[in-house]
Amino acid sequence: MKFIGIWLLILVPFIEIWGYFKLGSLYGWWYFLYMVVVGVLGWRMIKEEKSQLLFRMMNSFQSAGSPFQMIMGTAKNMIAGGLFLFPGIVTDFIAIILLVMPSKNPNENLFQEMQNRFNQKKQKNDSVIEGEFKKEDDD
Numbered sequence: 001m002k003f004i005g006i007w008l009l010i011l012v013p014f015i016e017i018w019g020y021f022k023l024g025s026l027y028g029w030w031y032f033l034y035m036v037v038v039g040v041l042g043w044r045m046i047k048e049e050k051s052q053l054l055f056r057m058m059n060s061f062q063s064a065g066s067p068f069q070m071i072m073g074t075a076k077n078m079i080a081g082g083l084f085l086f087p088g089i090v091t092d093f094i095a096i097i098l099l100v101m102p103s104k105n106p107n108e109n110l111f112q113e114m115q116n117r118f119n120q121k122k123q124k125n126d127s128v129i130e131g132e133f134k135k136e137d138d139d
Helices: 002-027 029-062 067-085 089-100 106-118
Strands: none
């Protein structure tokens, strides 16, 4: 497992440099413009996430939501923004995958809907009277 990380650290820069030469010769200055625009977008993404982190954290606590989900979503977006800052196609592709991945478990939404239905307040016209009773003998 240790060697996989080392190989990634060695291979990713070589793949990025190879991509610079191939795409630079193919597209010319458009590739340079792409790298600048994506770098600026990554910087803005990190800046926005950082400025909204405290606000989202407070909303998560007030709405009794899961702060872990909020933190993971923010961390995912900040990592994607950081990957956009690094010039190259491979890191941009990984950042796009991070952004497209859903941050919530789809089964969790289903569970929330079921829980909300169970906890719904009753309608005012409801003819059911809830209560407890105790059967007493007439002896």
